[in-house]
Amino acid sequence: MYQLKNLHIVLTYKCNLSCKHCYLNCSPNRSEKIDYTLLASAIENLYETNPLRKISITGGEPLIYPDFLNLVRYCSNFDVELILATNATLMNKDIANGLKDLVDKVYISLDGCCSKTHDKFRNKRGAFNKTVRGLINLRNAGIQTNLTCTISKENINEVPKILEIAYDLAARGIEFRGISSIGRGINCSKINSQELENLLETVSNETSAKSDIYNMKTKKERFDSYPPCVAGFMKASIMPDGAMVPCSAFVNMTKIDNMDYIQKREPSEIWNKPKSKIWNMLRTFPKDIDAKGCRAEALSRGSIYLDLPEANL
Numbered sequence: 001m002y003q004l005k006n007l008h009i010v011l012t013y014k015c016n017l018s019c020k021h022c023y024l025n026c027s028p029n030r031s032e033k034i035d036y037t038l039l040a041s042a043i044e045n046l047y048e049t050n051p052l053r054k055i056s057i058t059g060g061e062p063l064i065y066p067d068f069l070n071l072v073r074y075c076s077n078f079d080v081e082l083i084l085a086t087n088a089t090l091m092n093k094d095i096a097n098g099l100k101d102l103v104d105k106v107y108i109s110l111d112g113c114c115s116k117t118h119d120k121f122r123n124k125r126g127a128f129n130k131t132v133r134g135l136i137n138l139r140n141a142g143i144q145t146n147l148t149c150t151i152s153k154e155n156i157n158e159v160p161k162i163l164e165i166a167y168d169l170a171a172r173g174i175e176f177r178g179i180s181s182i183g184r185g186i187n188c189s190k191i192n193s194q195e196l197e198n199l200l201e202t203v204s205n206e207t208s209a210k211s212d213i214y215n216m217k218t219k220k221e222r223f224d225s226y227p228p229c230v231a232g233f234m235k236a237s238i239m240p241d242g243a244m245v246p247c248s249a250f251v252n253m254t255k256i257d258n259m260d261y262i263q264k265r266e267p268s269e270i271w272n273k274p275k276s277k278i279w280n281m282l283r284t285f286p287k288d289i290d291a292k293g294c295r296a297e298a299l300s301r302g303s304i305y306l307d308l309p310e311a312n313l
């Protein structure tokens with residue numbers, strides 16, 4: 001029996017930005033969003049039936065979901081770590097103060113050290129300044145902030161300056177990741193896996209002296225594991241259309257697989273016995289297949305069993 005520990009919720013595909021790399025193809029033109037009542041009962045059902053430890057709320061841009069604050073309040077009643085992932089451009093003082101004592105951590109995306117790079121990547125003039133303002137509002141409200149930085153050929157040289165920003169704004173953590181070839185990420189100028197590995201090592205050395213800034217595991221540490229990732233084993237995602245999938249990166253699975261929707265089956269039943277062939281293939285991943293990297297990226301390149309030694313995630 002598998003135990004769900006980490007629930008990831010993609011509230012909407014609507015976003016106020018339309019970033020170059022977005023694996024979910026989010027944009028201001030999209031409108032899909034999950035029904036609040038349906039979602040609330042799914043969370044309760046999964047909490048009652050599994051040792052849920054973490055709920056991550058994201059999108060699209062979670063702050064434009066109509067019931068965003070209601071949902072945060074609702075989730076804060078459960079004994080879990082509550083995480084929000086946002087571009088923070090809409091994080092004004094009132095919202096930040098409203099989140100205090102409700103969320104445990106906020107992950108904020110920052111993809112450059114200045115407006116020129118970040119705004120180009122995020123496809124919106126003024127995004128950098130608004131994100132930094134949002135981060136300051138959260139910090140001033142006493143909320144733990146962590147930066148997520150997606151690295152491409154366009155911003156790899158800015159990493160030292162991005163670290164400085166993290167220190168200056170007292171972010172508690174920073175995570176660098178490569179771009180996965182899913183959604184609009186397919187067309188981005190990715191760095192190769194050696195460049196990412198070198199970067200992670202340099203950052204680890206640099207940040208080890210600063211106890212409050214952490215970095216994700218090096219790629220080797222992340223890759224030397226079985227199963228290749230925890231999607232579907234201890235993690236699941238609920239998508240804006242109510243689809244329940246092993247991870248949001250399997251966003252395109254709905255087009256090719258038997259799907260389960262929380263409108264049609266109890267979420268705990270879906271977790272215990274998913275109809276999805278891909279989900280079941282993940283759970284029975286052959287130990288003798290050496291397949292590294294993100295399984296959703298492998299699927300989007302043709303097969304769940306593809307080895308992606310060059311992949312960035």
Ligand SMILES: C[S@@+](CC[C@H](N)C(=O)[O-])C[C@H]1O[C@@H](n2cnc3c(N)ncnc32)[C@H](O)[C@@H]1O
Pocket residue numbers: 015021022023024058059060061062085086087088107108109148149150177178179180181182184185186
């Ligand atoms: C989909 S966004 C949703 C939350 C919010 N809108 C934001 O941008 O932070 C969550 C995270 O996924 C990252 N992301 C989007 N597309 C990606 C890709 N192709 N590869 C790696 N990370 C990606 C974003 O940079 C962001 O840090």
Ligand code: SF4
Pocket residue numbers: 015016017018019021022023024025026027059060061087
């Ligand atoms: S990465 Fe985040 S901010 Fe950018 S388009 Fe996707 S959901 Fe929106």
